[in-house]
Amino acid sequence: MRKTIHIAAALLLDPQGRTLLVRKRGTKAFMQPGGKIEAGEPPVAALARELFEELGLQIEAEDAHYLGQFSAPAANEPGFEVRAELFQVHTAMPVEPAAEIEEVVWVSARKPLTLELAPLTQDLILPLYRRLPRQPA
Template sequence: MLLVRKRGTAAFMQPGGKREPDEGDVAALMREIDEELGCRVVPESVRPMGQFEAPAANEPGYKVRAAVYAVEIDGAVVPAAEIDEIRWLDPREPTDLHLAPLTRDHVMPLALGEAR
């Protein structure tokens, strides 16, 4: 699983971001992956995994609502835009990374087949 750490934050999370006006979830994900990581989503690989809500990692008192997708990517992954660091993580292995609540509480269990 690919995780990113945005500039000025400690938590690792999935790449992605907010939709532009009149932009759907998948179009936003494809744009964000290109902007943040310089690679492309393989369109036929997109699989919806669910919609989840969790406390925001970087904004105390706020929540994030996210549509989560599993995708394959094409091309080299290079941190760009607001991304300071990338990490590939095997969800079956213990980690000491500081994970965003959405990642820790929803995405990791999804990756392990233990959806909550």
């Protein structure tokens, strides 16, 4: 039986309809911004905390629209599964990599990606993103 890492993650969208992917320092795979939910912490509060710590982005709970729970093998912890509470968040604010984030990239649903992606991002979240109603890109 796999050990589970419970996280809150953002399908973060900019005004052009692109979504933000992040790569943590010392890793290769890009993934959604977000992070571990602490004991007793509501997922949306964990998301707001992580977005501020990782990207300097401040959001309110009402800015996050819950999309559901998604699970996949963890990208950076062999033998672990990541279970993500996924929220859609729109922002026009600039983001800057901070804390453990080494690189950020905005990607479009219409363009093929050559980046190495975390399983959760590649297999579940990006396909969901591509099915969202089209916005400018």
